[in-house]
Amino acid sequence: MNAIISTSELASELAGGNPPLLLDIRWQLSTAKAAGEPSFDGRAAYAAGHIPGAVFVDLDADLAGSAGAGGRHPLPDLTHFGSVMRAAGVSAERPVVVYDGGQGWAAARAWWLLRWTGHPSVRVLDGGLAAWAGDLESGEAAPAAAGTFVPEPNSVDLLDADGAAALARSGLLLDARAAERYRGDVEPIDRVGGHIPGAVSAPTTENVAADGRLRPADELATRFKSLGASSTSPVGVYCGSGVSGAHEVLALAVAGIPAALYVGSWSEWSSDPQRPVATGPDPQ
Structure with a gap:
């Protein structure tokens, strides 16, 4: 689907x-x-x-x-x-x-x-x-009945810090934040600016057209291919705190490329002074 x-x-x-x-x-x-x-x-x-x-x-x-x-x-x-x-x-x-x-x-x-x-x-x-151009309603809506969903997580779609570091060396790790945060030019929130060594800058804002919708699947596929992504090699994504990175995982899915998310992202990585930090436009 x-x-x-x-x-x-x-x-x-x-x-x-x-x-x-x-x-x-x-x-x-x-x-x-x-x-x-x-x-x-x-x-x-x-x-x-x-x-x-x-x-x-x-x-x-x-x-x-x-x-x-x-x-x-x-x-x-x-x-x-x-x-x-x-x-x-x-x-x-x-x-x-x-x-x-x-x-x-x-x-x-x-x-x-x-x-x-x-x-x-x-x-x-x-x-x-x-x-959305349709009608809106106000107040609180309640479902007709409670649901029955029981979370059963998998190990494929999720990365931890060590997994992200390894993927940056063995596959493709994309950084979904703004390019200036990736380079370390500015850092408005976290302890230090920069990126995970080996990660490639890929701001998720570039996956969206001027009207706020995701770009067509073929355009997204072309973009991610130019960054080194394919459907046959492992791809991971991180961002500042695991929110905009999820949007990049969504864009990759639309492009037909499965990807895992490092949920802790830069806010976790940068909080540990033992973790290496790269700066500038080069991944390394």
């Missing part, structure tokens, strides 16, 4: 006999929080207007654990994650569509977590709520 769904396709499916379950994952970027920009209340924005039937899920509370040695957005406790998903109505037998305000990063984090824990049919709304 495709990893994304268009707004027109979603409207058609919602009107059909087996409509997908909708999850609203609106969220403020960590960089915006660090820069002191006005706080964004995702739940309040959801209550003011969301796609009819969508259930709100909080990224920081439900799709990540507490910030610490494992990074700013480590894996959530899977017992808690499973409970939240079931309360939202998630079952393995029903397709799920996730969306956010439009950037796609938060929705991709939900997509990645559900896929990693075994859900067989989850897609991201391409362009998010910003692309």
Whole structure:
């Protein structure tokens, strides 16, 4: 199944006999929080207007654990994650569509977590709520019934720090952050700037067109091929804290290239002074 769904396709499916379950994952970027920009209340924005039937899920509370040695957005406790998903109505037998305000990063984090824990049919709304031209509803939506989804994680889609370091030497490790953070020119959040030695700069912002939607699959495939990716060799991705990196994993999936995510990402790696740091445009 495709990893994304268009707004027109979603409207058609919602009107059909087996409509997908909708999850609203609106969220403020960590960089915006660090820069002191006005706080964004995702739940309040959801209550003011969301796609009819969508259930709100909080990224920081439900799709990540507490910030610490494992990074700013480590894996959530899977017992808690499973409970939240079931309360939202998630079952393995029903397709799920996730969306956010439009950037796609938060929705991709939900997509990645559900896929990693075994859900067989989850897609991201391409362009998010910003692309949706249909009706909205206000207030809180509740599922008709609790779901039955039980997370069963796999070991294929996930990297730890040692695995990321090894992949940077033996395969392809992509850094999804802005190029200036990769080079170490600036570092607005973490202890030190730079990148994991051997990682290749591949900002996920370049996977998106001007209208906020992902670029066509053939364009994405061409881009990733130029960076050294293929469907036959291992590919991994990291970012600042495992959110924008999930968006790059999504773009790779659309391009037909499977990839694993280093969830701890730079926020975990850079917090350990024993880990090597490379700077400048060269991977090494």
